[in-house]
Amino acid sequence: MGLTGSPDEQPSEMLTPRRTWLSRMSSIVMGIGLTLGYGMFGTVLGWFLYPARASSRTWQFLTDLGSFAIGDSVTYEAPAGQKIVVTRLTDKGVPEDFIALSSICPHLGCQVHWESNNDRFFCPCHNGAFDKAGQPVSGPPKDSNKPLPRYLLKVENGLLFIEVPMEALV
Ligand code: FES
Numbered sequence: 001m002g003l004t005g006s007p008d009e010q011p012s013e014m015l016t017p018r019r020t021w022l023s024r025m026s027s028i029v030m031g032i033g034l035t036l037g038y039g040m041f042g043t044v045l046g047w048f049l050y051p052a053r054a055s056s057r058t059w060q061f062l063t064d065l066g067s068f069a070i071g072d073s074v075t076y077e078a079p080a081g082q083k084i085v086v087t088r089l090t091d092k093g094v095p096e097d098f099i100a101l102s103s104i105c106p107h108l109g110c111q112v113h114w115e116s117n118n119d120r121f122f123c124p125c126h127n128g129a130f131d132k133a134g135q136p137v138s139g140p141p142k143d144s145n146k147p148l149p150r151y152l153l154k155v156e157n158g159l160l161f162i163e164v165p166m167e168a169l170v
Helices: 012-049 139-143
Strands: 057-064 073-077 083-088 098-102 113-115 120-123 128-130 136-138 153-156 159-165
Touching: 057 073, 073 113, 083 113, 083 159, 098 153, 128 139, 136 139
Parallel strands: none
Antiparallel strands: 057 159, 073 083, 083 098, 113 120, 120 128, 128 136, 153 159
């Protein structure tokens, strides 16, 4: 019986070190693969659960208070592309005079606009309506209880600023 035959023909004392080495190597490779796989999964899960909010939001200048009358409404596009409707509801010189809401309807994504005569935001696609705080009051958004996302505002030295994300949502 020679050493060049099939593994079944080789003496078991010569196969044992090779089998042990192969077994250890496959365990090491499998361990590295599992570590990388779980590590990647953990990283992606971390991005999903804890998005980098602090560094990805910024304050943007909108307008001066004097040029924005009660009932006026403007559509603003954030640097990352979010379309936002900003409406003036009162005249006290504070951020609460205004409301900034996403102008994208949460039903199927049509453009929402402010109707000052009806005191509501309206989506013409399926007659969806929202009150002045962005809460759904009729149509498909009411059925699914989906409000318009709201953005923070602040007033400094008579100027109005809005806090917006710098990165698009995925
Ligand atoms: S897309 Fe606005 S109500 Fe359907």
